[in-house]
Amino acid sequence: MTADSTQRRAVPSVDKVLRALGPLDQPRPLVVDIVRRELARLRLLRAVPEFEDAVRGVRRALRDAARTRIRPVINGTGIVIHTNLGRAPLSPGALKGIQDAAGYCNLEMDLSEGKRAGRAAYVERALALLCGAEAAALTNNGAAALVLALRHFTAAKPEVLISRGELVQIGGGFRVPEILAASGAVMREVGTTNRTTLADYTGAIGPRTGLLLQVHRSNFFMEGFVASVGAGELAALAARKRLPLVVDLGSGAPCATDSWAGEHEPTPSEILKEGAALVCFSGDKLLGGPQAGVIAGKARHVAALKREPFFRALRCDKLVLAAMQGTVEEHLSGNHAANPVQAMLSCDLASLKRRAVRIVRALRELPLHARVGEGTAQAGGGTLPRARIPSVTVDCEPAELAARMREAPTPIIGYVAGQRFRVDLRTVLPEQDRELIAAFRHAVTAEAEPNQL
Numbered sequence: 001m002t003a004d005s006t007q008r009r010a011v012p013s014v015d016k017v018l019r020a021l022g023p024l025d026q027p028r029p030l031v032v033d034i035v036r037r038e039l040a041r042l043r044l045l046r047a048v049p050e051f052e053d054a055v056r057g058v059r060r061a062l063r064d065a066a067r068t069r070i071r072p073v074i075n076g077t078g079i080v081i082h083t084n085l086g087r088a089p090l091s092p093g094a095l096k097g098i099q100d101a102a103g104y105c106n107l108e109m110d111l112s113e114g115k116r117a118g119r120a121a122y123v124e125r126a127l128a129l130l131c132g133a134e135a136a137a138l139t140n141n142g143a144a145a146l147v148l149a150l151r152h153f154t155a156a157k158p159e160v161l162i163s164r165g166e167l168v169q170i171g172g173g174f175r176v177p178e179i180l181a182a183s184g185a186v187m188r189e190v191g192t193t194n195r196t197t198l199a200d201y202t203g204a205i206g207p208r209t210g211l212l213l214q215v216h217r218s219n220f221f222m223e224g225f226v227a228s229v230g231a232g233e234l235a236a237l238a239a240r241k242r243l244p245l246v247v248d249l250g251s252g253a254p255c256a257t258d259s260w261a262g263e264h265e266p267t268p269s270e271i272l273k274e275g276a277a278l279v280c281f282s283g284d285k286l287l288g289g290p291q292a293g294v295i296a297g298k299a300r301h302v303a304a305l306k307r308e309p310f311f312r313a314l315r316c317d318k319l320v321l322a323a324m325q326g327t328v329e330e331h332l333s334g335n336h337a338a339n340p341v342q343a344m345l346s347c348d349l350a351s352l353k354r355r356a357v358r359i360v361r362a363l364r365e366l367p368l369h370a371r372v373g374e375g376t377a378q379a380g381g382g383t384l385p386r387a388r389i390p391s392v393t394v395d396c397e398p399a400e401l402a403a404r405m406r407e408a409p410t411p412i413i414g415y416v417a418g419q420r421f422r423v424d425l426r427t428v429l430p431e432q433d434r435e436l437i438a439a440f441r442h443a444v445t446a447e448a449e450p451n452q453l
């Protein structure tokens, strides 16, 4: 018998491992699949480990898999719109909307007539009002909104004019030139990286031009010898040439950002007032809603986009529409503070400080050297990249706490700076403070490697 087949036999059976694991809290097919993969991995090893070690390996694989399951975390990064953490935390109105729509709802039913009706009419109306637009429509995300607009306006004339200073990459997988190419548009770059003038656009307009596009630079900014064309000037040129101007705003601030960001983020209504035909932006950035793309502007353009067969592939489900409805109603009522994104961004330092003092006091008995620190929060999500928002942190030692805190019942995501593990309270909801304290306790007292499922 070869050494190989001896080892193969030494790998335990799936059943034996399953019995050793005992009761499971993951669906059995998932567990069996993980056991099989783990045993297959052992089969490739030079020396097959002891049975107990094999079972321990399987438990570790199960725990790693369980960690990839979607679950709540506490955001202590100070980055409010954190794409890795699900972007905008939803408001009470949005949550209520989701709950109300989860069962049967009047999604496409006119309750006065008892007949089939259009979808999303109310939330589109509300969004249009919020954006100062004639009409609005919703897609699955901001990228989808842009693609829909690009495809529509370049169907007859394929060229899209865009400044070389706006050919940006937003985040994972969103690069403006690639989105243009994927939409079937022909990109016509104008100006230079740092300077684009109105004359650059004027000179580039030709019989094949279908659209002028302006893209918010999102996560970067330019300084020095720079020039760009404002939406108003560009809209005037577009009107003279009978071309639409579409502005991809990225964030779509529902209200002024000046007070907390120290800089002005153009709002959809401002850009539309300047004459853009359409704006598009994400639902889950500064608007603080669910993942969605908003298109707002001229009624005839919005209606035409909605008639595109491709729109059907991009439409939102009822939960998103209901969450957006709740979000927009709060903004329209002027109750911006009901939205966690807005509340976090505009929260005053004194109340953050009070919470930090209370938390540090609660951690006094633990060997963590907890203390109140100064931090800097950011809007995130490619919004206001220059804004550094003063914030308050809870700082603990050692820095290695970072990994332990991610193992807490509600994982805490903070950051390490100056040899300390830091939690920025601006992005922690006040009602999460108790859980945060519990997580610190858990990190000090729990086993290093909780091996249970």
Ligand SMILES: *Cc1c(COP(=O)(O)O)cnc(C)c1O
Pocket (backbone or CB within 6 Å): 141, 142, 143, 144, 170, 174, 215, 216, 217, 218, 248, 249, 250, 251, 281, 282, 283, 292, 293, 381, 382
């Ligand atoms: C974020 C962003 C997008 C992409 O929006 P998603 O909703 O993430 O698809 C597009 N354009 C700009 C300028 C952005 O900032």
